[in-house]
Amino acid sequence: MRVDPGTIAAFVDGELDDLTARRIEREAANDAALAAEIARHRALKAQLTAHYAPIAEEAVPERLRALLAGADIVDTSLSERRAVKRSRFEAIHWGALAASLVLGLTIGLRPWLPAADVASDNGVLVASGPLADALDTRLASNQPADAAVRIGLSFRDNVGRYCRSFESATIDGIGCRDGGRWQLEQTRRGQALSDYRQASSGALNAMVATMMAGDPLDAHAERMARNSGWRAR
Amino acid sequence: MRFEEELVALLPRLRRFARGLARHPGDADDLCQAAIERALKSRDQWQDGTRLDSWMYRITRNLWIDERRAAGRRGVHSPIDDAATQVAGDGAAEVEAGALRGDVDGAMARLPDEQREVVMLVLVEGYAYREAADILEVPIGTVTSRLARGRETLMHYLGEAA
Numbered sequence: 269m270r271v272d273p274g275t276i277a278a279f280v281d282g283e284l285d286d287l288t289a290r291r292i293e294r295e296a297a298n299d300a301a302l303a304a305e306i307a308r309h310r311a312l313k314a315q316l317t318a319h320y321a322p323i324a325e326e327a328v329p330e331r332l333r334a335l336l337a338g339a340d341i342v343d344t345s346l347s348e349r350r351a352v353k354r355s356r357f358e359a360i361h362w363g364a365l366a367a368s369l370v371l372g373l374t375i376g377l378r379p380w381l382p383a384a385d386v387a388s389d390n391g392v393l394v395a396s397g398p399l400a401d402a403l404d405t406r407l408a409s410n411q412p413a414d415a416a417v418r419i420g421l422s423f424r425d426n427v428g429r430y431c432r433s434f435e436s437a438t439i440d441g442i443g444c445r446d447g448g449r450w451q452l453e454q455t456r457r458g459q460a461l462s463d464y465r466q467a468s469s470g471a472l473n474a475m476v477a478t479m480m481a482g483d484p485l486d487a488h489a490e491r492m493a494r495n496s497g498w499r500a501r
Numbered sequence: 502m503r504f505e506e507e508l509v510a511l512l513p514r515l516r517r518f519a520r521g522l523a524r525h526p527g528d529a530d531d532l533c534q535a536a537i538e539r540a541l542k543s544r545d546q547w548q549d550g551t552r553l554d555s556w557m558y559r560i561t562r563n564l565w566i567d568e569r570r571a572a573g574r575r576g577v578h579s580p581i582d583d584a585a586t587q588v589a590g591d592g593a594a595e596v597e598a599g600a601l602r603g604d605v606d607g608a609m610a611r612l613p614d615e616q617r618e619v620v621m622l623v624l625v626e627g628y629a630y631r632e633a634a635d636i637l638e639v640p641i642g643t644v645t646s647r648l649a650r651g652r653e654t655l656m657h658y659l660g661e662a663a
Binding site: 273274277278281282283308309312313315316317319320321323324325326328329331332333335336 | 505508509512513514516517520521530533534537538541605606620621623624625629630645648649652655656659
């Protein structure tokens, strides 16, 4: 074998120029020891790749995603200004949270919402991912106790749309079926895991009462509405 | 793509890299978290148009090295290091090698830090030698020599059938 180990490694790593790589290939065809050495290097690389590949397929933990979920509200090139802005934002955020406990619900985009549950569609905040799935399919009368998204009341609003209130660890609110998607009419930070849950449910129901035309859907009506794709009549 | 979006897209790969360095899943995610926080804080140092992935890998790797050095100063030795020393001392390396066949984590843990990071970058993450050298801020010759030593050790532990 006239090829040095560094060159074999570089060959396997794709670091050689085409001309040299072709020379190695030709030599390996006539040199069993060289071919075996190349195979050994390739096998190691394949074993390592296979071993670590599943990690990149895992769902990224929420604690890591959350670090980046709210960060894009900050829009300046100076870190000092960012820090000032961020601390102001935090003051507003806690203020808003306190106010929402008193007033019921706050309206609008909440930057701490995980990207998976909400999306912006032409400037309209809509449910996506697991939240959209739950609103699409889950019946209030038949949901697992440990469901990540808990459906509260389903009802029609005063323009005839189907709307549903929901609670989860990250977001509570009311979504209304509009144009084939769940438009988020009301959102607030999820209270499902906190001591404020009672207050939150009460506030959510109070908001439902102001939007609702008639009575909430009963189990049968809810099922019929779901099976018809939540299309307003 | 915005900075945060690019970072989010990088997270799966970054977690893989961190797992190779820190080994334990919890430690690896702690490392990722520290790296993200550092990146958000030092965002101004990232030059638009340059590769965010290389920059993030460098941050992650530097935080890990800092942590390892701090642990060393505190006198915290990982059990793996002790085991490796013992093996070297009593000449049972061959027995050990047989026991480790197929145990990639175990074999990787026996590599010195500077070899493990090169192995992760080139063999697992697929970086070119030049790119790995840039991430680690070392000459390209250092990358190839560390990689060669790391490879030999891994092949030794993982066996001919690696």
